[in-house]
Amino acid sequence: DAGVTQSPTHLIKTRGQQVTLRCSPKSGHDTVSWYQQALGQGPQFIFQYYEEEERQRGNFPDRFSGHQFPNYSSELNVNALLLGDSALYLCASSLILLSYSGANVLTFGAGSRLTVL
Amino acid sequence: DQQVKQNSPSLSVQEGRISILNCDYTNSMFDYFLWYKKYPAEGPTFLISISSIKDKNEDGRFTVFLNKSAKHLSLHIVPSQPGDSAVYFCADAGGTSYGKLTFGQGTILTVHP
Numbered sequence: 001d002a003g004v005t006q007s008p009t010h011l012i013k014t015r016g017q018q019v020t021l022r023c024s025p026k027s028g029h030d031t032v033s034w035y036q037q038a039l040g041q042g043p044q045f046i047f048q049y050y051e052e053e054e055r056q057r058g059n060f061p062d063r064f065s066g067h068q069f070p071n072y073s074s075e076l077n078v079n080a081l082l083l084g085d086s087a088l089y090l091c092a093s094s095l096i097l098l099s100y101s102g103a104n105v106l107t108f109g110a111g112s113r114l115t116v117l
Numbered sequence: 118d119q120q121v122k123q124n125s126p127s128l129s130v131q132e133g134r135i136s137i138l139n140c141d142y143t144n145s146m147f148d149y150f151l152w153y154k155k156y157p158a159e160g161p162t163f164l165i166s167i168s169s170i171k172d173k174n175e176d177g178r179f180t181v182f183l184n185k186s187a188k189h190l191s192l193h194i195v196p197s198q199p200g201d202s203a204v205y206f207c208a209d210a211g212g213t214s215y216g217k218l219t220f221g222q223g224t225i226l227t228v229h230p
Contacts, residue, residue: 004160033217042121042206042220043161056217090160105151106218108160 002027004109006091012115013081021076021112025093031055032074033106034066035090043090049074050096078114086116119144121209123221130228136194138224140207143188149210151218152181152192154203161206165192197228 005024013019025032031050035043045058049068063079072093078085092106120143130136142148148169153161167174167181167190174181180193194201204225208218 035218035220040126040222042123042208042222043218045217045219048217058217092160105163105166108153108162110158110160 004091004093004107006089006109006112008112009110010113010115012117014117015081015083017081017116018077018079019081019114021078021089021091021114023074023076023091023093023109025072025074025091026107029093029095029107030072031094031096032068032072033092033094034074034076035092035108036060037088037090037111039087046076081116083116086114088113119148119209119211119219121207121219121221123205123207123224125224126222127225127227130197130226132199132228132230133196136192136197136201136226136228138192138194138205138207138226140190140192140221141188142190142209150181150183150190151208151210152179153206153208153220154201155206155223156203164205166210194226197226199228199230202226202228 007022033048034046037043046060047057048055052068065077068074088111090111092108094106122141151166152164154164155161165176165179165181167183183190204223206220206223208220
């Protein structure tokens with residue numbers, strides 16, 4: 001089982017540019033969530049996708065958008081990059097049924113490290 | 118909004134001794150709390166969870182305690198091993214937003230041989 005895979009591992013962008021990060025969920029999972037982890041902080045929830053729709057969203061501006069494909073994989077897009085967007089972006093997958101049980105055990109990928117110069 | 122705080126940025130423990138990691142939260146809704154462990158260059162991995170209707174949950178060397186009156190939870194690792202050295206995050210699964218986790222800032226645990 002490959003678990004959650006993310007690409008690219010590292011990337012460097014300049015202010016104002018746009019970036020797309022990709023995620024393949026763990027086999028059998030149908031829900032993908034994205035988190036931003038700034039240096040020295042815990043992961044912060046960006047949004048969650050299920051059935052190709054955004055189901056929940058955290059306190060992130062509209063510059064952050066996403067997509068889920070029929071095979072459950074997902075993309076995170078960030079437009080008009082700011083220096084403050086530099087962070088580790090984590091993708092996590094889960095099964096929607098377990099989400100409602102309260103034991104929301106997410107499986108995380110290793111992340112994409114974004115540096116904005 | 119729920120806030121989850123880990124006030125100790127780091128903890129250093131001798132191998133074989135107990136490690137105690139602490140976490141405080143603000144809202145008293147029905148919640149599920151989870152602990153995740155993160156090694157460098159890896160994603161967080163699930164460790165143990167506890168429902169807010171319980172006071173304690175145990176899994177091998179790991180025990181989580183929940184003090185609802187103090188809005189406090191703690192993770193005990195006994196005995197601590199050098200392989201336990203990692204960043205530990207507590208997270209709240211939320212009372213109405215089970216799809217979203219609210220994480221604390223993390224505590225770096227170092228277990229010395």
